[in-house]
Amino acid sequence: MKQIVKRLLETIVVLLGVILLIFIMLRVVPGDPVTTLLGEHVNQQTIDRLTKTMHLDRPILEQFFLYVGGLLRGDMGQSYKYNRPVTQMIMDAFPYTLALAIMASIFAWALGLILGIFAAVKQNRLPDHLFMGISLFGVSMPVFMAALFLQYLFAFKWKVLPLKADGSFLSMILPAIALGWNSAGSVARITRSSLLEAMQADYIDTAKAKGLLGRAVILRHALKNSMLPVITMMALQLSSMLSGAVISETVFAIPGIGRLATSAIENRDMPVLQGTVIFTTVIVIAGNFIADILYSVLDPRIRKAA
């Protein structure tokens, strides 16, 4: 418990640091957002007027406190470009990213675990080489390539799945596979190595000596003990997927967090960029935090050490 509270406090400090850093970074980049926002069809009076409205004529420190104050109330400011509350824009985009991340993770975990376990059990035999070859392929395949390839084959050529996401389950299958492909590869490899390591432990020999069947030994004893690094990795994968999958979201036209962030960069829409970065930072930190907790829940040694 003490450990958890300590971690929580650390997390808050990191978060504040991140906010400050982002705030400063986005303000040292050259160029005036008002100019970008208004374009060429206005005169200087219009520009001066908007600069005042947006508080950009105030000192930077004052701007920072105004921002953090708003943040505490859940107000991330107003988008320059869209003139909408940033919080609302993120909340609109997040469900899409969440759905995509969950589907991609389920795909990645299921495939990764199955391949990994099989490969470990059939170590050094054909299935091992085959599955590890596949996973190497998965790990090295860039998402954009997987996305274009799947889209071309399944949606354009064979027309079995939609070309773009339209909110339906079917239309999310291809983007989820494209996004999860990479993770499946790493889950498979880490499961295999971790399981192999566990199977060389003395207690496995003991279990075998007691006459337990091979399957029971693997599932009940070896697998349980080897899952620690796998689960950590899964939690981290999920949180990174939740912070937006720019390529999958772009190719399959999913209006998620990743696209929100990239368009904010293109538009120089600082409040939106700031909001999405802070939001995803929170998610990644929370993911790590949960992974830590899971770690100590799963492994009594860590719990006791704390």
Added chain:
Amino acid sequence: MVSAFDKGVVFQLGNGAFSGFRRGQKGVNIMKRAWSAVLSVSLAATVLAGCGSTGSGATAADSAAKSSPESAGAAGTAAAASSTASGTASADDAGTLHIAWTADSQTLDVQTTSADYGIPMNVYDRLFEIKLNDDGSTQLVNSLVKDYTVSDDGLTYQFTLRDDVKFSDGTPLTANDVAFSLIRLLGLDTSVNTDFASCIKGAEDYIAREGYSYDDTLEGIQVVDDTHLTITLAYPFAGFLYELATPPCSIYSKAAVEAAGDDYGNDYKSAIGSGPYMLTGWTRDSSIELTQNPNYWGDTPSVRNVDIQIVPDASTISMMFQNGQLDILDCDILDSSVVESTYKTQYADKIVTANRLATTYFILNEDNEYLKDVKVRKAVQMAIDRQSILDTVYSGDGNLCDGIYPKGLIGYSEDNQGWLKYDPDGAKKLLEEAGYQDGDISFEIATDSSDSANTSLVVQMIQANLQAIGINTEIKSYDEASWLALRKSGEMTSFVGTWTADFNDPDNFIYTFFGTADKTKLRSINYKDEDVMKRIQNARAITDDDKRIAEYDALEKKIIEDDAAWVPLFGRTHLFVTGDRVRKYVPHWAGYGDFFVNEVELAD
């Protein structure tokens, strides 16, 4: 704090990748490596084979899509599981136009955007419209205005509005709505289009004022009664009526804007207009839905609904079109090589070519130590092989411009042809006359990092052309904000840009680039000829159109031929591909990608 666990993962990853090899014996080890490699290579080969067959695959898919609508429906069936517009059953699909955009509208409030005209053009009406004739010429036609008179001094406009116009919510459109819309265009803090009405009396002072209220009034706009309105200008300006025909001068419902408050433009339900369509759905970054306005005063259009899909990836849009899921494809979003290889061959009879009222130009800073010499600027004009740039980068889709005004613009004439001739030897001689040897001159060409790949290619070819006559240039890329800031400061050395007409009048080009000190800094970088500025400003007030155009032509000659203050490059055509369901497609008069949907006719 996270690091301990991160390291754990990294360690495990490394372990995972190599543990299999580490434990085996050496000989087996190598075999295993080889086997894994073979597997990966074979899988990769499958992928590459899949990609390699793109060309033929596309053809097969095309013919399937063309011969039987059912085959295209396969993807449609999958989509039909969802409740969104793209999945509508084919019976309801009759009368629905499907198009795709690469980016969503930022706002429906056209006063606060200079890019998102597509929806406002179709949802709102304006006092006047510009129509494209079959011969390619354009004309100003009355829209909400039934009749109008102009005073002899060109200052006072008396408008009589149609009395049968209702907004889509059923309320009548009156002169009060017109006055409200124009005043809001000038007064709103976030208005980006104040230029379009700044010639109205009192506008300049009003724009400078802070704060905006719905009940603001303006000296130059007087409402007489529900259908009569008088607008007084600060100075006579012949292009005023054309300005009123631009999308930013759309007429809003005062009641609807007030009711929506700050949310106007974001909430599609409050974007009430009197145009042929109304908004019936908007899922951000995903889709927009338009439906016929039951209260529309004009002819009932052929297209009943419009389904706009937001798809950021151009190749996805291209595949959707080929699968029969889209009715109109804007070739601007595609690579010109794709247009050339796929659409100009397989869809040759389906291509609609629009003339773009736009000039692509190369502009030089007259304050630069070399470029201040007219002979050097003249040499630059002669050094650039514009035809080969147009052919290489844009597959020759367009025509060379020797003047400021693009083909199709009022005031354009062929008389200027020959002002610019590609003549590298002559250019070299001019440089020698000016006292420069090979390599003496060097300057920077600035590019905007958000420029298209094609624009970058144009700049590179210009660089090569200038290199050939002994002028060294350095291409430097700026992000959009720095780019604009540098231009505003008047310190940019040279850049390539394109100007598309907001309204069909030479004033929109010549005043915008050369009319005032501010504008010359930003757009023609320091062509500070006071006399030219004065003539341009005075020309706005010439009420005799023939005389006004003659003056514009004379100014064009002075700027381009005599002073070489601008290097006009070319005008480009805008290609669209239409699907089998489209019987008639009329592009926008200025060649925008956005168009008036009520002019489209569907076959079913």
